[in-house]
Amino acid sequence: MGILSVQGNKIYFQKRDEIAVLEAWGKDTLRFRSTPNSSLTEENWNLLIQEETKCTVKQEDNTAVIVNGILSAKIYNNGKVTYFKHGKEILTERSEMAFLDRFREYSSLGADNHRMTVVFQPKEGEHFYGLGQEQNDCFDLKGSSSRLIHKNTKSSIPFVYSSYGYGFLWNNPAIGRCELTNNHSLWEADSTKQIDYLVVAGDTPGEVMAKYADLTGHAPAFPSWGSGFWQCKLRYEDQEELLSVAREYKRRGIPLSAIIIDYFHWTEQGEYKMDPKYWPSPKEMCDELENMGVKAIVSIWPTINPNSENFSYMDERNMLIRTDKGQYGIFPFYGQQTYIDPSNPETAKFVWSKVYENYYKNGIKSFWLDEAEPEILPVQFENLRFHKGNGAEVGLIYPYYYNKLFYDGLKEAGEEQVISLTRAAWIGSQKVGALVWSGDIPSTFDALRMSVKTGLNMAMCGIPWWNSDIGGFWGGDIESDYFRELIVRWFQFGIFCPVTRLHGSRKRTSNQAERNPGILERSGGDNEIWSFGEKVYPILKNLIELRERLRPYIHKYMDIASKTGASIMRPMFFEYPEDEFCYTLGDQYMFGEEILFAPIVNQGQTERKVYLPKGTWIDINEKKEYEGGTFVTMEADIEHFIAFVKKDNHILSVF
Structure with missing residues (x-):
């Protein structure tokens, strides 16, 4: 058995090979840390310091209890921790040891680092949501497992919302895993110095997400131009091609908010400047775009190789990701690349100085931060050395610091509206x-x-600004009936996302001319809305015009997202947490409080069932009223989509 003690508003636990602390960390939130080392670290990672909250701590013979608002926890003298909301058990640790009371597991890796694991009992009927993004076809994550690692198409954000009315934050940037299976919930870090997690309680999903935003930060004000239509393709090869596309949107009277200059517009990977052969006058280009009301966005990669004029300077000053074993190359793409290390403050200063000089001064003030995981081949984070530590221990922090580099630089330059794809x-x-x-x-x-x-x-999981490549990224044949149907259905979905952005590497057509013979990374097929045939064009044009009419509504909810952490794109249970059906619906959602959108996602489909929660709903196509609390079957040919608006709401007039 271990020793329990109370010091101020914290509970301390100690036994052979383990010390732990349980404390309040903001409203209705408790934080638990433990380690087999001689002391706990005070590293908070991206966790924000919270004002002290009124809580009570009480020690009895074999237990100690902490109460923080509606959330409380009991820790026993064998180390077990159990959490309660309004006095009802919601989460409890369990031992994986058959005959020993070991509630956390530590496997030494040398020095102060261990593989660490904590396991919780499963709960009947519990559902989980969050954990970042992964193309795994899972909405409810109960019954699934996931590697905590970043890859192309996968971002691991180790936070889940439970249908039992709490959020769980694994506050650790180590590569690891999460199992939300039927026999347990397990969280593991491959290499770390301590277990660190928080439990956040609320009476609604909105309350939990608001407290999570208080813990990890709120999104800034959404840019006024960001709610419109973004045009992109792989890729515009030169300045005149880009301008001709923007001019054509203008000529056709189609609203366009942003156009993106994709990768290999630069002179070399790791050189933050445009190739003057293809982009001779970026300032004049940006001025013309601004006069059309269009923002220029430039893709910047964090890759760098010895051919870059910046490589030696950065390499000698440890501004790059290094390898513990072997040479610098960790990503083969037109030669062996490594990556800049934005977790080093000196790297951030140096890279921003180049970006400021070569892009910002020319009028480019928004950026597309590709390869932000970063993409590692082979996937061996344990061989990487960051400014913050070994890759196995801190590998998940990279995209945060990469974004922070640009955010801090733009704010320092005086920009009030900052957004980075x-x-x-x-x-x-x-x-x-x-x-x-x-x-x-x-x-x-x-x-x-x-x-x-x-x-x-x-x-x-706290990311209110999200989108996908409308039409998907690779393999699209713009001359095929399959893709032309897909682009319409995906565009309909894209209109009801926080950002509407058309992008993709389309197959080149047989009659497509070589614009710049011999260029590195030539363009894919055309990807403007008039590229997909005469039948598709007016449908997409109408959808962009609808998005334009929706922009005041979108900004209303983007302001709410900045204040409360609630995304405009919301699972049905977010608005209707008492409705059990809503926890099963991963194919329809609320777009704000007033609009219910039910996308069509199957080839050849023209009808589908939609669940309407309690209330009166109006179909946006026929303007017919439906009473909620049941499923309805709706039809939508390729020119239409399925959506409902709450009765007596002005937003219906937008449709």
Whole structure:
């Protein structure tokens, strides 16, 4: 048995090979830390310091209890911790040892680092949501397991919302795993100095997410231009091609908010400047775009190799990710690359100085942060050395610091509205203007179906700015009937996402001319809304015009997201937590409080069932009223989509 003691508002536990502390950390929130080392660290990672809250701590013979608002916890003298909301048990640790009371497991890796594991009892009927984004076709994560690691199409944000009315935050940037299976819930770090997790209680999902935002940071104000339509493709090869596309949108009277200059516009990986051969006058280009009301966004990669003029300077000053074994190359792409290390403050200063000089001064003030995981081949984070430590211990922090580099630089330059499109995120990424997208997913209906669930789970782990490549990223044949149907259905989904952005590497057509013969990374097929045939064009044009009419509504909820952490894209249970059906619905969702959207995600489908919660709902197509509390079957040919608006709501007029 161990020793329990109370010091101030904290409970301390000690036994052979373990010390632990349980304490309040903000309203209705408790934080637990433990280690087999001689002391706990005070590293909070991205966790924000909370004001002291009124809590009570009481010690009895074999237990100690801490009460913080509606959340309380009891720790026994064998080390077991159990959590209660309003006095009802919601979460309890369990030992995986058959004959020993060991409630956390530690496996030494040398020095102060261990593989650490904590396991909790399963709860009957419990559902889990969040954990970042992954193309795994799961909405309810109960019964699933996941590697805690970033990869292209996968961002691990170790927070889940439980249908028992609490959030669980694994406050650790180590590579690891999470199992939310039927026999237990398990959290593990491959290499760390301590177990560190928080439990956040609330009476509604909205309350839990608001407290989570208080713990990890709120998204800034959403840019006024960001709610419109973003045009992108892989890739515009030169300045004149980009401008011709923007001019054509203008000529056709189609609202366009942003156009993106993709990768390999630069002179070399790790050189933050545009190739003057293809982009001779970026300042004049940006001025023309601004006059059309269009923002220029530039893709920047964190890759760098010895051919870069910056490599030696950065390498000698430990501004790059290093390897513990072997040479610098950790990502083969037009030669061996390594990555800048934005967790080093000196790296951030140096890279921003280059970006400021070569992009910002030319009018480019928004950026696409690709390869933000970073992408490692082979996937051996334990061989990486960051400024913050070994990759196995801190590998999940990279996308946060990569976004922070640009956020801090833009704010210092005087920008009030900061948004960065990024391919990965971690705890707190929302507070540095991260607009996360789901990575390089295929152009298939399966990927569209999965993307709906992905976006909803991202919303439930504190990322209110999210989108996907409309049409998927790779494999799209713009001349095929399959893709033309897919692009319409995906565009309909994209209108009801926080950001509407068309992108993809389309197959080149047989009659497509070589614009710049011999160029490195030539363009894919055309990807403007007039590229997909005469039948598709007016449908997409009408959808963009609808998005334009929705923009005041969208900004209303983006303001709410900044204040409360509630995404505009919300699972049905977010608005209707008392309705058991809503916890099973990963193929429809609320877009704000007033709009229910039910995307069509299967080839050839023109009808589907939709669940309407209690209340009176109006179909946006026929303007017919339906009483909720049941399923209805709705039809929508390719020119229409399925959505409902609450009765007596002005937003119906937008449709």
